[in-house]
Amino acid sequence: MRNGALARLRHRSPVHGLDRRNLRPVEVLAQSVSTAAPAAGMATVPAIVATTAGTATVWSFALATAVALAVGACIATFTRRMAAAGSLYSLTAKGLGPGAAFACGAALVAGYAVLLMAALAGAALYTGAFLTRVGLAAPPAVGTAAVLVLAALTGGLVLRGVRVSARIVLAIEAVSITVMLVIFGVLLAGPSTPPPAPAETPSWSLVGVAAGVLPALGAFIGFEAATTLGVEARRPFASVPRAVLGTAGLVGLLSLLAAHTQVVGFAGALGGQPEPVVTLAAAHGTPWLAVLLDLGITTSFVACTLATANALVRVLFSMARDRIVPRRIGATHPRYRTPHVAIAVAVPVGAAVPAALFAAGLPGLTVLRGLLSVATAGYLVAYLLVALAAPLFLRRIGELTPGPVVVAAVAVPVLAVVCGAFVVSAAGGPVPVVLAALVLAALAWYAALRIARPDELAGIGVYDEPSAADVHVVSGPVGRAS
Amino acid sequence: MSGLDPLPLSGRQPRAVRSALAVLEEVVAAGPGVTAKEISAALKLPQATTYRLLNLLVAEEYLVRLPDLRGFALGRRAARLSLPVVTTPPTAARAVVDHLRGLVRWGVHLASFTAGQVTLVDTDPDHPPAEPTLLARYPHASALGKLLLAAQPDWRAVARDLRRFTEHTVVDASALDRQLSTFAATGIARQCGELRPDRGCLAVPVRAPGTGELVAGLALAGPPQRVAEPNDELVALLREHADRLSPLLA
Numbered sequence: 205m206r207n208g209a210l211a212r213l214r215h216r217s218p219v220h221g222l223d224r225r226n227l228r229p230v231e232v233l234a235q236s237v238s239t240a241a242p243a244a245g246m247a248t249v250p251a252i253v254a255t256t257a258g259t260a261t262v263w264s265f266a267l268a269t270a271v272a273l274a275v276g277a278c279i280a281t282f283t284r285r286m287a288a289a290g291s292l293y294s295l296t297a298k299g300l301g302p303g304a305a306f307a308c309g310a311a312l313v314a315g316y317a318v319l320l321m322a323a324l325a326g327a328a329l330y331t332g333a334f335l336t337r338v339g340l341a342a343p344p345a346v347g348t349a350a351v352l353v354l355a356a357l358t359g360g361l362v363l364r365g366v367r368v369s370a371r372i373v374l375a376i377e378a379v380s381i382t383v384m385l386v387i388f389g390v391l392l393a394g395p396s397t398p399p400p401a402p403a404e405t406p407s408w409s410l411v412g413v414a415a416g417v418l419p420a421l422g423a424f425i426g427f428e429a430a431t432t433l434g435v436e437a438r439r440p441f442a443s444v445p446r447a448v449l450g451t452a453g454l455v456g457l458l459s460l461l462a463a464h465t466q467v468v469g470f471a472g473a474l475g476g477q478p479e480p481v482v483t484l485a486a487a488h489g490t491p492w493l494a495v496l497l498d499l500g501i502t503t504s505f506v507a508c509t510l511a512t513a514n515a516l517v518r519v520l521f522s523m524a525r526d527r528i529v530p531r532r533i534g535a536t537h538p539r540y541r542t543p544h545v546a547i548a549v550a551v552p553v554g555a556a557v558p559a560a561l562f563a564a565g566l567p568g569l570t571v572l573r574g575l576l577s578v579a580t581a582g583y584l585v586a587y588l589l590v591a592l593a594a595p596l597f598l599r600r601i602g603e604l605t606p607g608p609v610v611v612a613a614v615a616v617p618v619l620a621v622v623c624g625a626f627v628v629s630a631a632g633g634p635v636p637v638v639l640a641a642l643v644l645a646a647l648a649w650y651a652a653l654r655i656a657r658p659d660e661l662a663g664i665g666v667y668d669e670p671s672a673a674d675v676h677v678v679s680g681p682v683g684r685a686s
Numbered sequence: 687m688s689g690l691d692p693l694p695l696s697g698r699q700p701r702a703v704r705s706a707l708a709v710l711e712e713v714v715a716a717g718p719g720v721t722a723k724e725i726s727a728a729l730k731l732p733q734a735t736t737y738r739l740l741n742l743l744v745a746e747e748y749l750v751r752l753p754d755l756r757g758f759a760l761g762r763r764a765a766r767l768s769l770p771v772v773t774t775p776p777t778a779a780r781a782v783v784d785h786l787r788g789l790v791r792w793g794v795h796l797a798s799f800t801a802g803q804v805t806l807v808d809t810d811p812d813h814p815p816a817e818p819t820l821l822a823r824y825p826h827a828s829a830l831g832k833l834l835l836a837a838q839p840d841w842r843a844v845a846r847d848l849r850r851f852t853e854h855t856v857v858d859a860s861a862l863d864r865q866l867s868t869f870a871a872t873g874i875a876r877q878c879g880e881l882r883p884d885r886g887c888l889a890v891p892v893r894a895p896g897t898g899e900l901v902a903g904l905a906l907a908g909p910p911q912r913v914a915e916p917n918d919e920l921v922a923l924l925r926e927h928a929d930r931l932s933p934l935l936a
Contacts, residue, residue: 209719209757216839224840226859284741285751298755441745601756602723605734670750673839675718676760 213672218525219289221536222435222518222543223366224668229443231367232430234374236451238511239319239426243380243504244326245455246388246462247481247497249423254467254474257416260408261463261474264416269456271417271622272424274615275587276452278594279428280445281608285601287434287441288667290522291515292590295431297665299593299600305664306653308589309523310646315582316516319426320554322575323512324351327505328558329568334498347562354509355555362513363547365540366436369510376507383500384458387481387493388465394488417618418625422576423459425583427451428590429511432518435668513554517546527660528653577635578642584623591615702739705731709739710764713749718759725758747843762843765802775807779934783808783904786927790920793907796931797821797830799837799900802844804830813907816881823847826862827855829875829887830903835862836870837891837900854879854910874921875903878910886913890924892931902935904928 217224250261257264279295288294293312297305328350335342361369430447434440466474469484477483485493521543524534537544561571595612598604630636653661695703712725726736740758743749747763775783775796787794793813798805804821815821816828825831826845835841841863848857854877856862869875878886885907892902906913906924 209717209752209754210759212753214753220839225842284745285755439745439747441741601754602721603733603737605737607734669753670761671839674747674750674762674843675752676762676765677718 210672210675210677213675214669215672217435217668217671218666219435219522219668221541222289222521223541224435225438225440226367227370227433227437227443229438229446231370231374232433232437232443233447233450234377234507235370235433235511235514236427236430236447237381237454238373238377238504238507239429239515240424240451240455241323241326241426241504241508242423242455242458243384243500244508245423246384246458247501249419249459250463250466251474251477251480252419253416253463255476256412258408258412258475259467259472260413261416261467262460263413264420265423265456265459265463267413267417268420268424269452269459271421271615271618272427272452272456273449274611275591275619276427276445276449277611278591278608278615279431279448281594282590282597283431283434283444283448284441286667287437287444288522289432289435289518290526290666291431291519292428292586293519294522294665294667295597296586296589296593298667299595299597300589302661302664303650304589304593306528306650306661307646308586309519309528309664310642310649311582311585311589313516313519313523313582314642314646315425315579315586316512316519317550317554318575318579318582320509320512320516320550321557322572322579323505323508324354324555325558325562325568325572325575327351327354327502327509328562329572330498330502330505332568334495334502337495337498344562344565347568348559351555351559351562354506355551355559358509358513359547359551361510362517362551363537363540363542363544365542366433366514369514370433373507373510373514376503376510380500380503380507381458383496383503384462387485387496387500388461390490390493391465391469391481391484391488394490415625418622418629420459421584421622422580424452424455425580426508426512426515427455428587429515432515440668513547513551516550516554517543520546520550522666523664525666526664527657528664574633574635574638577630578638581626581630581635581639582642584619584626588616588619588623591619705729705735706739706743709736709743710748710760713758713760719752719757721756722758762802776934779931780808782927782930782934786904786923787812789923790906792920795830795905795907797903797905798935799834799902804828804834804903807902810907815907816885820881824849824851824881826857827851827877827881829877829889830905832866832869832875832877833889833891833903834900836866836875841866851881852879852883854883856880873925876913878914884909886910888913888917888921888924890921890928892928892935894935895932902931904931 253264254261282295291312293305293309296308328347331350332342332347361372428448430444434444437443466480474480481497482494485491520529520533523529524531533546533549535545536542558571591612595604595609598608708729709725712728713720716724722737722740726733744751747761749758750761752759783794783796787810793810793815795806795810795815796808798807804825806815806818806821809815821828821831825835826848835845838844848859850857856865873891875889886909887905887907889903889905891900892904893899894901904924904927
C-alpha cells in the first residue's frame with residue numbers, strides 16, 4: 205500500500221529550531237553575493253589572471269563564469285528538491301554517500317572558516333589602507349583591534365537573527381557594488397591614457413587562457429552560500445537555486461566588466477600590476493577613486509564576514525544534528541532561532557587566527573592571500589564533489605535526464621584539472637603545509653567517527669524534511685495498491 | 687506569498703497549465719508516495735517536463751517531496767483547493783454550548799478547526815460574530831484564529847497576510863510569534879479590538895481525548911476592555927465547557 209509512504213514522516217523537521225521560511229528572495233541572494241565578495245575580486249583578480257592570459261584575460265573570466273554556472277546548475281539540481289542548512293555537505297550526502305559527504309563537509313568547513321578569517325583580515329587591511337589614504341596613518345595594532353571588533357559585531361548580528369543579519373548584509377553589499385560600478389564606470393568613460401607598461405605581457409595563447417581560469421574562479425568562491433539558507437528562505441525551492449545561479453552570473457558580469465576595463469586601461473600590459481585600479485585612477489587624473497576603491501573593498505569584506513559567518517555556523521549546526529560534531533553545537537537560541545552554540549565556537553576561532561597573524565607582524569597582504577588560497581582549496585574540493593554527486597542523486601531518485609549528465613560531464617573534468625592546477629601553483633610556501641595539516645585532521649576525525657559513531661556517519665545528510673503537518677492527507681479512501 | 691506574473695497566457699503556456707493540473711490530479715489519484723517516473727508514464731508526458739512541473743508544484747507547496755526524496759504527496763496548500771468539509775456538531779455538543787450561553791452574558795461561539803482553518807459551527811444568535819470569511823482568511827486577528835495558529839508547527843504557512851484591521855491588530859510577525867507562544871503555553875487566546883474596535887474575544891481549545899489534537903475552539907465575545915481583564919471565573923467556566931465538548935466533537 206502507498207499509505208506506507210507517509211509512515212516515515214516525522215512530527216517535526218530534524219532541523220527544527222531555525223527561523224523557518226522567513227527570508228525574502230533578495231535576502232537569500234545577498235547571502236550568496238556577499239560571500240563571493242565581488243568587489244575585492246574586481247580590484248585584484250584581473251591582474252593575477254593577466255600574468256598568464258595577457259590580453260585574453262576576459263576569456264579566462266568568461267570560461268570561469270561558465271564553470272561557475274555549471275557548478276551552480278549541479279547545485280540547483282539538489283536545491284530544487286530539498287531544503288537544507290548544511291550547504292554542499294548536506295547535498296553531497298544525498299548523491300555520493302557518507303564518505304564523500306564527510307570529505308565535502310570537511311572541505312567546506314575549512315573553506316568557510318578560512319574565508320571568514322580572510323574576510324576579517326581583508327576588512328581590517330583595507331580599513332587601514334583607507335585611513336592611510338585619507339591621511340590618518342594607523343598604527344599596526346589597529347589591524348588586530350579591527351579584526352576583534354568586527355568579529356564581535358559579526359557574532360552579535362549573526363546571533364540576533366537571520367533576518368537582521370541578512371538585511372544588513374544586503375545593505376552593505378549594495379553599497380559596495382554601487383561604489384565599484386561608479387569606479388569602473390568612471391574609468392571606462394574617461395580618456396584612455398595607458399600608464400607606462402612595466403611588465404612583459406604574454407600574448408594570446410590557449411594554455412594561458414586555461415591557466416587563468418584558476419585565479420578567475422577564485423573570484424567566484426562562496427557563490428553557493430545561499431544553500432545554507434534553505435531552511436530559512438521563504439520559498440527555498442525557487443529562491444535558493446535562483447540565488448546561486450544569479451550570483452554566478454552577477455559575479456561573472458562584474459568580473460568581466462572589471463577585467464575589460466583594466467585590460468583596456470593598461471593597453472594589454474595588465475599582468476602583475478600590484479595596484480592596477482589605483483594606478484589607472486592616477487593615470488586618468490582621478491586619484492580620488494583610490495579612496496572610493498578602499499571603501500568599496502572594505503564594505504565588501506565586511507558583508508563577506510557576516511555572510512560567511514552565517515554560512516559556517518549553519519554547516520556546523522547541520523553536522524551537529526547529524527551527530528558528527530558535538531551535539532551541543534546543534535542547539536538553537538529559543539528566541540533568536542539561530543545556532544548560538546555554533547556561533548560561540550566558530551566566530552572566536554575565525555577571529556583569533558587573523559588577529560594572531562596580524563599581531564605577529566606578518567604583512568597584511570601576505571596573510572590575506574595565504575588565507576584566500578587555503579579557502580579556495582576547500583571550495584574547489586566541495587564543488588568537485590557536488591558536481592559529481594548531482595547526476596548520481598538524480599539516478600537514485602529516478603529522475604535522471606540527459607541535461608544534468610552533460611553539465612556534470614563538463615564540470616567534473618574541468619574542476620579536476622583546476623584542482624590539479626591549484627596543487628601545482630600552491631607548491632612552496634606555507635599554504636601546502638596548512639592544507640596537509642587540515643587533510644590529516646579531517647582524516648583523523650573521519651577515522652574516529654568510523655570507530656565511535658559508524659551508524660550516525662552512515663546516516664549523515666540532514667535536511668528540512670517535510671513533517672506530518674506539511675502533508676495534506678486526503679480524507680476518504682487514500683491511496684491504492686501498487 | 688508569491689507575486690503572480692501579470693502577463694497574459696501566451697504560446698504553450700495553456701498547455702503547461704493543463705499539464706500541471708493533470709500532474710496534481712495524478713498525485714491525488716495514485717496516492718502519496720507516487721514517483722516522478724510513474725506520473726510521467728501515467729500521463730504520457732515527457733520526463734523532463736514532468737520533473738520540471740513537479741519541482742514547480744513543490745516550490746509552490748501544492749505538493750511535497752516525501753523524505754525518501756522519490757515520492758510525492760499533496761502539500762498543505764492543496765487543502766485550499768477543496769471546500770472545507772465541516773459537519774454540524776451533534777445535539778449533545780450544541781446543548782453544552784447552549785448551557786454556557788445561559789450562564790454568561792457574553793456571545794458564545796463554537797468553531798471547528800478540522801478543515802485547517804477557523805470554521806464557525808455554532809454561533810450565538812443574540813450576539814452575531816464577525817464575518818465567517820474574515821475569520822477563515824485572517825486568523826491572526828481573532829482569538830479563535832490565534833488558537834489555531836498557536837497549534838501549528840509553522841504558523842507563517844497558514845497566516846499568509848497579516849492585514850491590519852484596527853490600530854490594535856498585531857501585524858508584526860515577531861510580535862505575533864511571541865503572542866502565539868504565550869497562548870500555546872497558557873492554553874487561552876485573547877484579542878482586544880483587533881478585528882473590530884468594539885469587540886474582544888477569549889478562546890480556549892477543545893482537544894481530542896487521547897491524542898490531544900486540536901479539533902475546535904470555544905470562544906466568548908464581549909467588549910474589549912472586559913476581555914482584557916483576568917476574568918478568572920469566566921475562564922474557568924469556559925474551560926469546563928470546553929472539556930465537556932471534547933469527547934463530543936473528536
